[in-house]
Structure formats: C-alpha cells, structure tokens
Amino acid sequence: MSSREGQDIPPTGEARAPDATLSGMPEASTRQRMIETAVHLFRRQGYHATSWRTLVEAAGTPWGSAYHHFPGGKEQLGVAAIDLGSDVVVAQMRELLVETRSLPGAVRAWCRTSAERLAESDYIEGCPVATVALESTPESAAITAASRKAFERWCGLLRDQFVANGVKRKRAGELATLVLASVEGGLLLSRVLRSKEPLFVAGEHLFVLLGGELRAECPL
Amino acid sequence: MSSREGQDIPPTGEARAPDATLSGMPEASTRQRMIETAVHLFRRQGYHATSWRTLVEAAGTPWGSAYHHFPGGKEQLGVAAIDLGSDVVVAQMRELLVETRSLPGAVRAWCRTSAERLAESDYIEGCPVATVALESTPESAAITAASRKAFERWCGLLRDQFVANGVKRKRAGELATLVLASVEGGLLLSRVLRSKEPLFVAGEHLFVLLGGELRAECPL
DNA sequence: GCTTGACGAGGACGATCGTCCTATTACGTA
DNA sequence: TACGTAATAGGACGATCGTCCTCGTCAAGC
Numbered sequence: 001m002s003s004r005e006g007q008d009i010p011p012t013g014e015a016r017a018p019d020a021t022l023s024g025m026p027e028a029s030t031r032q033r034m035i036e037t038a039v040h041l042f043r044r045q046g047y048h049a050t051s052w053r054t055l056v057e058a059a060g061t062p063w064g065s066a067y068h069h070f071p072g073g074k075e076q077l078g079v080a081a082i083d084l085g086s087d088v089v090v091a092q093m094r095e096l097l098v099e100t101r102s103l104p105g106a107v108r109a110w111c112r113t114s115a116e117r118l119a120e121s122d123y124i125e126g127c128p129v130a131t132v133a134l135e136s137t138p139e140s141a142a143i144t145a146a147s148r149k150a151f152e153r154w155c156g157l158l159r160d161q162f163v164a165n166g167v168k169r170k171r172a173g174e175l176a177t178l179v180l181a182s183v184e185g186g187l188l189l190s191r192v193l194r195s196k197e198p199l200f201v202a203g204e205h206l207f208v209l210l211g212g213e214l215r216a217e218c219p220l
Numbered sequence: 221m222s223s224r225e226g227q228d229i230p231p232t233g234e235a236r237a238p239d240a241t242l243s244g245m246p247e248a249s250t251r252q253r254m255i256e257t258a259v260h261l262f263r264r265q266g267y268h269a270t271s272w273r274t275l276v277e278a279a280g281t282p283w284g285s286a287y288h289h290f291p292g293g294k295e296q297l298g299v300a301a302i303d304l305g306s307d308v309v310v311a312q313m314r315e316l317l318v319e320t321r322s323l324p325g326a327v328r329a330w331c332r333t334s335a336e337r338l339a340e341s342d343y344i345e346g347c348p349v350a351t352v353a354l355e356s357t358p359e360s361a362a363i364t365a366a367s368r369k370a371f372e373r374w375c376g377l378l379r380d381q382f383v384a385n386g387v388k389r390k391r392a393g394e395l396a397t398l399v400l401a402s403v404e405g406g407l408l409l410s411r412v413l414r415s416k417e418p419l420f421v422a423g424e425h426l427f428v429l430l431g432g433e434l435r436a437e438c439p440l
Numbered sequence: 441g442c443t444t445g446a447c448g449a450g451g452a453c454g455a456t457c458g459t460c461c462t463a464t465t466a467c468g469t470a
Numbered sequence: 471t472a473c474g475t476a477a478t479a480g481g482a483c484g485a486t487c488g489t490c491c492t493c494g495t496c497a498a499g500c
Contacts (some may be wrong), residue, residue: 030447046355047311051487064449067490074488124358131354133412134346135266147412177409177421182398185405189397192367201397208427216378250477271457294458332463342488441500446496456487465478470471 030061031069037061038081039088043128047078047135047143072142077134079146085128086150093157103165104210107179111203114187115196126191130184155180165214175213179206250281251289257281258301259308263348267298267363292362294403298352299366305348305369313377323385324430327399331423334407335416346411350404385434385438395433399426 020189037059041050052074054064070076096106117126133147155176162172182202189198257279261270272294276283290296316333317328340343353367375396382392402422409418 045359046266046268049355049359053486062448062450065447067488068447096470122358126354130408133268134351134354134408137412138342138344139265139269140484144412149413150416151409174421174425177330178402178425181405181409181418181422182402183405184408185401185403188354188404188408189371189401192357192364193369194368198397198401201394202401205394205398217233218333272459273456282478282480284481285477287458288477444499445495446495446497448492450491452491453489454487455489457485459483459485461480461482463479466476468473468475470473 028113030065033059034069034077035062035080035084038077039085039128042078042081043085043126043130044124047074047132075142076142078136078140078143080134082129082143082146082150085206086146086153088128089150089154090157093154097161103161103214104207105134107210108203108207109210111183111186111199111206114183115190115199115203118187118190118199119196123191123194124185127184130188151180171213175210179210182206231385250285253279253298254281254286254289255300255304258297259305259348260345262298262301262352263346263350264344267294267352295360295362298337298356298360298363301350302352302363302366302370306366308348309374310377311372313374317381323381323421323426323434327430328423328427331403331406331419331426334403335410335419335423338407338410338419339416343411343414346407347404352407371400391433395430399430402426 033056037055038050041055041058052066053063055077056066067073070080072079092113093106093110096109097103100106100109129147129150132143133151136143136148138144155173158176158179159172161170162175163169167175182205183199186199186202190196225239241275254275257275259271261275261278272286273283275297286300287293290300292299313326313330316329320326325344349367349370352363353371356363357367358364375393378396378399379389379392382395383389387395402425403419406419406422410416
C-alpha cells in the first residue's frame with residue numbers, strides 16, 4: 001500500500017486555483033480548506049502524527065467528504081499539501097525579489113522573514129515540505145516525488161535568478177543549492193533551538209557571499 | 221502523556237557503554253540493540269511511523285521486554301535514540317578532526333563522508349536527529365529537549381574548535397551555527413533529491429570559507 | 441418534473457497502535 | 471540448594487488509525 005507510482009493519483013484540479021471565487025463560490029472550497037489546514041498541521045507535527053479526524057476538526061470541513069475530494073487517500077492530501085506549500089514559498093520568493101530589487105537582499109530578507117514568522121508561531125511553522133519529506137522518503141513514492149519537485153522548483157528559481165544576474169550556469173546552480181541548503185538547515189536549527197539566530201546568521205552570510213559573487217561576475 | 225519534563229526518565233545506564241562486553245556478555249544487550257535499531261528506523265521513516273512491533277521485529281529483541289527496559293514508553297526510546305545518534309556524530313567529528321588535522325578539511329570531510337554514506341544507503345540514512353526532531357517539536361517535551369541538546373552539543377564542539385584555531389568567540393559561534401545549518405540542510409536536500417551534490421557543494425563552500433576565516437584570524 | 445451527479449453527513453469496519461499485565465525463565469548471591 | 475531480582479514471553483486492553491460505505495441534500499440539464 002506504500003509502493004505507489006506517484007502518478008496514479010488523479011490530478012483533480014490540484015491546488016492551482018488561488019482561492020476559489022471561480023463561479024461565485026462564497027468562500028474557499030472544502031477541498032481547498034482541507035489542503036490549507038493540512039499544510040499547517042503537517043509542518044507542525046508531521047504527516048503520520050496528523051490524522052484525518054484531527055484535520056477535518058481543525059479545518060471545520062465535513063468528515064464525510066474526505067475521500068470524495070481525495071480518492072487517493074491521505075497520501076493524495078499529503079501531495080496536495082506539499083504542492084500548495086511549494087506554491088506559497090515560490091510566491092514569497094518572487095515577492096521578496098520585487099521588494100528588495102536585489103538578489104542578495106532578497107535572500108537575506110527570505111531568511112529574516114522566515115525567522116520572524118517562525119518566532120511568531122512559537123517556533124512551530126517551519127518549512128512546509130521538510131518534515132513530511134523526511135518522514136515519507138522513500139516510504140511513499142508520491143510524496144517523495146512531490147517533495148523533490150518542490151525543492152527542484154525552488155532551486156531552479158534561485159538558479160535562474162543567479163543566471164539573470166550574470167553568474168555562469170554551473171556556478172549559479174551551486175549557489176542556488178547552497179542558498180537552499182542554508183535556509184533549510186537554518187529553519188531546522190532555529191526551530192529546534194528556539195532561536196532566530198541560525199536563520200539570521202545564514203542570511204547575513206549568504207548576503208555577503210552573494211554580494212561578492214555578483215560583483216565578481218558582473219563588474220559593471 | 222506528552223508533557224513530560226524530560227528529566228523524569230530514569231537514566232538506566234543510557235547508551236554510554238560502547239558495545240557491552242562488560243561482564244562477559246557475548247553480544248550487545250537487548251536494551252542496546254533496541255536503541256541502535258531505533259536510531260536506524262527513526263531516521264529512515266521517522267518516529268511516528270515506527271511502531272514498537274516493527275522495532276522489536278527488526279532488532280530481534282523480545283517484545284515483552286520493551287517496557288521493562290523503557291518504562292517511560294516509546295518517548296523514552298526516542299530520547300535514547302537521539303542521545304545515541306548524537307554520540308555517534310560527535311565521535312565521527314572527533315575522528316575526522318584527528319584524521320585531517322585541519323578544521324576546514326574536517327568539515328569538508330564531514331560533508332563528503334555524510335554524502336557517501338547517504339548514497340550507499342540508497343539515500344535513506346540521513347541525520348539521526350532531524351527527522352524525529354521535526355516530528356516531535358514541540359509535541360513531546362522530552363524529545364524536543366534531547367534534540368536541542370544534540371544540536372547544541374554539536375554546535376558547541378564546532379565552536380570550541382574555531383576558538384582553538386584563534387577565531388574570536390562571537391565569530392566562532394556564528395561559524396559553528398553556519399556549518400551545522402549547511403550540513404543539516406545539505407543532508408536534507410541530498411536525501412530528497414537523491415544526489416550527493418548538495419552536501420558536496422556545501423562542503424566545498426565551507427572549506428573555502430573556513431580557510432579564509434582561519435587565515436585571517438591566525439595569520440602566522 | 442425527473443434524472444443525474446457532486447457534495448455533505450455520520451458511522452462501520454478491520455487493522456494496528458501504545459500500553460500494560462501476569463506467568464515463566466535465567467542467574468547472581470547467600 | 472534455595473532465593474530474589476532481572477529479563478523474557480506472549481497476549482489482552484481500549485483507543486485510534488485509514489478506509490470505505492450508505493444515505494440525505496441540492497442544484498443543474500434535458
């Protein structure tokens with residue numbers, strides 16, 4: 001029951017629509033609210049520690065519709081939650097890039113805002129992918145694939161930004177990997193140690209590193 | 221049942237003895253084998269996905285002795301597993317420091333050997349603490365405390381090494397945090413992406429960074 | 441106006457969970 | 471040899487797990 005292909009889950013719309021309002025729907029659909037609640041609960045206490053009952057209770061959604069919206073079972077919910085979490089992070093990165101208009105600044109701001117949000121949630125709301133990924137790799141092929149896709153997407157987005165800033169493709173890939181690893185590790189350490197410091201330290205270091213790197217590659 | 225102090229678990233010898241052979245015991249004790257198996261299973265599939273039955277079956281230890289050796293229940297087993305995992309990492313770091321006789325070299329070797337071991341295990345054997353920590357923070361106070369203690373221990377060991385190499389205490393703490401965050405993030409990414417590259421990239425970067433840092437601080 | 445299907449409601453189902461129990465065996469000490 | 475403690479053995483226990491089922495509701499399409 002755990003050796004799925006990762007492809008046999010019907011893509012029932014997934015979590016692409018931002019927030020319903022498609023055909024006059026008054027509030028977020030049941031399915032959407034289930035996924036949003038899953039993102040919060042999964043990154044708080046993980047996949048296996050979150051039961052359907054806990055989820056529908058927290059989301060205020062009907063218990064009976066769970067397998068109507070997610071015929072693939074809890075695994076499909078996990079995939080949808082990771083996909084939504086991935087979307088949220090991508091949107092946040094894009095927003096920070098626009099706000100700071102500087103790649104090193106955006107990376108530092110990413111670390112800082114992540115640290116602030118983590119602290120505000122009493123060190124609970126870490127990465128929406130890491131916990132589930134570590135729990136389910138490689139036990140569930142579908143969740144493994146979704147986690148991998150999320151990381152690759154974030155890494156690719158960063159790499160493209162470095163390339164756009166004049167960094168050579170190979171080095172850009174390395175920098176993207178390094179940034180993502182530092183942020184993920186910082187999130188992990190900050191959460192467990194209950195301190196913003198690891199993420200702040202990572203942010204400052206990356207800011208200095210990327211500043212030098214971009215100046216060297218694009219010396220105009 | 222989850223709001224323990226983390227101190228009320230009787231230290232029944234813990235996981236200190238290397239491998240039995242204390243009074244003519246032919247093989248590792250039941251308790252020790254349970255903990256060792258728990259380290260492997262917990263970091264593979266996490267805490268909640270590993271049941272007592274799975275564990276005693278994998279360890280080949282008597283099912284009836286579980287609550288004899290761990291009257292604190294599964295939570296106590298989790299704490300013991302994290303403690304043992306922490307010991308193993310500390311021993312590995314010390315060994316690498318002796319082997320390479322260079323702090324940057326030891327950090328790079330840490331990344332490389334971690335990547336190799338991860339790949340050899342088919343990208344299963346990641347950090348022995350991270351998975352359980354993310355799952356159980358802050359749900360279980362005892363496991364949270366144990367995870368935090370492990371990270372602080374590793375961080376402290378690194379910081380002391382930097383101080384011994386002439387780095388000022390404040391900067392040494394930052395570097396230690398940065399190294400640990402990079403390694404943990406690298407382990408996470410390498411595992412999910414099924415590639416040694418993230419850990420290798422982190423290792424190379426840290427090697428260069430620390431080389432410059434130590435040369436600057438101790439210019440003899 | 442009747443059919444159809446999406447969706448909400450609630451619970452049954454067997455499996456498995458962590459926990460805890462009594463009985464029995466192994467073994468150091470007197 | 472007798473005995474007390476440690477350890478093993480195996481299963482009972484209630485709770486909860488993920489899954490799946492039937493039924494009621496309601497809006498849209500012919």
